[in-house]
Amino acid sequence: MDIASFVTSLLTSFVIFVVLVLVFAWLSRRPGNAPVYYPSVLLRGLDPWEGRGKGTRSPVGWVRQAFSAPEADVIAAGGVDAAVYLVFLSSVLAILVLSGIVLLPVLLPLAATDHALEDPSGSRNGSTSQNFTVIERLALGNVQKKSMRLWAFILSVYWVSFVTYFVLWKSYKHVSNLRAAARSSSDVKPEEFAVLVRDIPVPPPDQTIKDSVDSYFRALHPDTFYKSMVVTDNKEADKIFQEIEGHKQKIAHAEAVYAESKKANKPEGSKPTHRTGFLGLIGKKVDTIEYCNEKIKELLPKLEDEQKNTLQEKQQRAAIIFFNSRAAATSASQTLHAQLFDKWTVTEAPEPREIIWPNLPRKIYDRQIRQSVVYFIVFLTVFFYTIPITAISAVTTLEKLREKLPFLKVVVDQPAIKTVLQAYLPQLALIVFLALLPALLLFLSKSEGIPSQSHVVRAASGKYFYFIIFNVFIGFTISSSLFSALKTIINNPPGIISMLANSLPGSATFFLTFVALKFFVGYGLELSRLVPLIIFHLKKKYLCKTEDEVRAAWAPGDLGYNTRVPNDMLVVTIVLCYSVIAPLIIPFGVAYFALGWLIAKNQVLRVYVPSYESNGRMWPHMHTRVIAALMIYQATMIGVIILKLFYYSTILFPLLAISLIFAYTCHTRFYPAFAKTPLEVACQGLKETPNMGAIYTAYIPPCLKPEKLEDVDIFEDAQSRTTSRAPSF
């Protein structure tokens, strides 16, 4: 890539970014767009433009606000998980800033004043000096072999490494405290009073599973056991429940339409009707409100029957156990209960809203086998995903398409279109695959039998990380080197070594552009929320009649850690790896993470609504992967400096060992408090006496929830065959 196209690409990205920011500034000030730009604020019942300081309506007001918002606000708006994500972004930012402060003033002059690229030995590559851009001149590639200047580069690697250790250590401590504070908060959270039990053994024939669970836990925790709730297979009940809900929505919609028609046409209005057949297109025409009301009346007793049946007959071998204190639940979740490992597996209970119910009853062997299979599939995907894509694009050539779908002939036979299609069909397959990959990985992680959504996201994020690091970073570097390598070998065999050392800095330009494109365009789109905006306005205008429907149209969703974190990790890896080879990449990395932090904070404060809270359990994963990136960087640097025929590069080997020791130390020091809840934390006092009934009810799936809270006892009794009841707390 020459300097002109590099600047062009950079400028284009920048212009797009500026335009998108201006669009955002303009659109976000219009009150009608508030549900798109301030959904989180609205959901918390606040006015987007009041009480949050002046200047909100100014175009850069959001910057000031996002910048100055304290961490407590972030936690209030987006939970600890969002705060931890911001800590991750700011940690990487700190690493890059601290590295840049030393590396840029030291390494750039050292590289710029050397002449390796103009050397006689350099010109043996067959390239003349005008081929080298400014970027390449300012990089390690321009330093001559065996030059004493390489000492500065070696020491820089040490500097970057120690800066990373320092910042990560600080951050881990900070996140640990955040987590401890959240876990010891005085709010009553249902999951802190519950544990999840799986692999319940088959009960004796005269007992239901509920009975055996009760007697088991009452015997082991006589003073602290409160109640148990056996997981049921509520597919049937849920189907009926959803049907009723659907009818209720239809009634609400129809009533809104009816009321509107009254206002618009005639005083009596026109009652909305629909057809009962397929998709409302065929069958008898009926009055929607009447028909749905009748249907609901029919379904309600059915639902009740099914509820009873589900509770009694469809008990599964998993349960949620409730304790009457946080300390008791914490202690129970960490204690081995059964002599045999495949019975009564006890873990901390996930939040009710993030439980993946169908996964709970999976047996331990089932889970282990599923995990192995999923790992194997992921392994194949990471290493061989190109094979099916190549195969598909080979099969779906234009000729084949013409044969199968003759109606395309007219389009395809246009020479211009034909050329474009032929060029882009393979890429199209790749793009479709890459777009579907996060969903595929989420699905695979879910199939492992993991009980909670947050854990699934962590697992998927890990898988995506491996994919992205291997294929984008390593894949690109190797293949770009391979191609140039082949050319060099043919022309001039002994030039291969000096060429390899040069090829890594060569890829630097590509990655520079990549990072810039990513943050300018990506962040611009993220901030301006053009797609949600358009969808919201379309839906509001043509589909939504009731308040609930409008609310559903702007429901913001959560941050999507499973794709966000690996993408950031890719940039971390790239910037770290090129930080010493081509220090010019550091400002781009700083810009990426500074903008990323700012925009993510804005979005957390105003837009996204967390769908679960894992109290920062994502952090150890981020931490480990930053260290992994650091070690890739250290290994790469050893290779690069050896290629400069500078044998002091062995001085870099201890760094790998130090990284491992650092990772191990952090793991033993901080990880236990992430994997388990320390008793010290769980024993903090509560604001109020916990309402155990409400805690219990929080875990009842909506389709089984009794109408009134008082009926909870009936719900519980329905699961049991014996009459003995737990003493109410």
Added chain:
Amino acid sequence: MDIASFVTSLLTSFVIFVVLVLVFAWLSRRPGNAPVYYPSVLLRGLDPWEGRGKGTRSPVGWVRQAFSAPEADVIAAGGVDAAVYLVFLSSVLAILVLSGIVLLPVLLPLAATDHALEDPSGSRNGSTSQNFTVIERLALGNVQKKSMRLWAFILSVYWVSFVTYFVLWKSYKHVSNLRAAARSSSDVKPEEFAVLVRDIPVPPPDQTIKDSVDSYFRALHPDTFYKSMVVTDNKEADKIFQEIEGHKQKIAHAEAVYAESKKANKPEGSKPTHRTGFLGLIGKKVDTIEYCNEKIKELLPKLEDEQKNTLQEKQQRAAIIFFNSRAAATSASQTLHAQLFDKWTVTEAPEPREIIWPNLPRKIYDRQIRQSVVYFIVFLTVFFYTIPITAISAVTTLEKLREKLPFLKVVVDQPAIKTVLQAYLPQLALIVFLALLPALLLFLSKSEGIPSQSHVVRAASGKYFYFIIFNVFIGFTISSSLFSALKTIINNPPGIISMLANSLPGSATFFLTFVALKFFVGYGLELSRLVPLIIFHLKKKYLCKTEDEVRAAWAPGDLGYNTRVPNDMLVVTIVLCYSVIAPLIIPFGVAYFALGWLIAKNQVLRVYVPSYESNGRMWPHMHTRVIAALMIYQATMIGVIILKLFYYSTILFPLLAISLIFAYTCHTRFYPAFAKTPLEVACQGLKETPNMGAIYTAYIPPCLKPEKLEDVDIFEDAQSRTTSRAPSF
């Protein structure tokens, strides 16, 4: 080794064994020897010759008794640890018997009827056919290359492996049940009500460590916390205490001597005296009884002062915490207490008698560093122990010795003695080193900071296992191959491959003799207890005057797992590895473990007294190491069969994977119940209400123990600076 010397060595060993067994049968029937042959029985207050079935006095009665004694008797006499050791021996026995049943009738004829050793290709080794013994003819070495007979050998490896999996699985289950039964027994054991806390943070200046421990645990376990006992540095108090004890013993001894002299000489007797100076050789002559009584009177108040001082001022940052129920202690020991990993580390408490007090207050970083250093030293010892020994024996040549110690000249200058000494000096160094090694490894393991004796023994046993496997088994095989290999390479370079395949069966004869020698002579000595017998009689005759002194003279000690288990493991490895190469080794292995089981059972029932009880925690280590031996075997067999140019040997590769999966499955399935106590087990009812005072007292070190049990509260109060006392239970 030719067949004649093999048979000679075998016969010699056998004769020694028979003689020793006869000696045992004769000596053990004499009542005067009962303390040597039945110490365990005597200590349990039983009569060695009564109530244990008739025939005890017949020479083979012990065989019948040992054979028929049920496991419950073994547990009663030697604890679960001894029972688990017997399970280990019988498991290996079962593996070998089941393997032998199939391998001997199948493989021996297949090997015997082949002719590889007489082949033209075989004679290229330069060896003529009469060099091969029967053993070598009956082994894999006699099967021709690429022969279809090798299929039988491959299938045999599978058979042995699956037999091993099967037996190990059964045994692990059995041992798990033994452990669960022991842990859920209705006897009150102090360690089941206690947890060990280490890494206690520095308390605020106005609190003692005891106070901060109390307030911390009372806050976290308000209902179940009973009392705490802070570990103190009682070196000083212990010194005074030991001095007093020494004086008491002297008085008892002197009184016995005095009483004797009254009987023998004159009615008033002669009062024993001694000198107060160095070793009783110089200084003033005093009346022993008076002098000692005076000394005790002087020391007692000093001890009391020191006790108070120790309790108040010498508190260390470790403590034993007592709970008022087993379930509470179990649960607490498994729960993470502190947010920071290096504070309040909680583990199960060891038995009082096996606690290594000085290790308790070691800080976590100290422990980690010590462990790394110890591992490094062990690594050096395993791989390079020959270097210092060679160096020492090089320095301590006879010439040097003559120079340094001229008085040896007369002896050394005798030509016969000189030859012998020159030949044996290096071996002597080696023998001294090997004799000291177990003690060295125990010392090293103790230095790691491990809190309990049983854990130290397990750690030392693991280290000894690596040493012995690497140096005796692998070392011998490789060096024996290397030496012959060098010869072959010089004479006939291409013969190396066929030679290597032959050299392993060659070592078989050596190992056969080794195993036979080990069990005939080793077990003979073990059973006859000649050395303890002689020591006992000598001490009794010349030194012991009081009952206590006699008792100390025959104190039997425990089984010594730290050397016993690795030695057995070596035989397991050898026999497994040669089971298919030279199936003739199997009967020897069977004899080793059958005799071993019988004699160990006899010794457990009658001789050894366990010094601690770890409830079978040794088993997972034994189990893992048998699997390690199996995998060495499987890897060896792949190599050996590839050398036979039989390419179906790749069929053996899956076995390695299966072994790993088996090990992993066993680990996840059974290990948790060994590492932690399941709550289910701890919740079993107790026979009696636990006497918490007695439980607490059990952990008070002897030198700090108050005279009366009622003074325990004073003991506890002495540690605290505040007046608040735990509510008595």
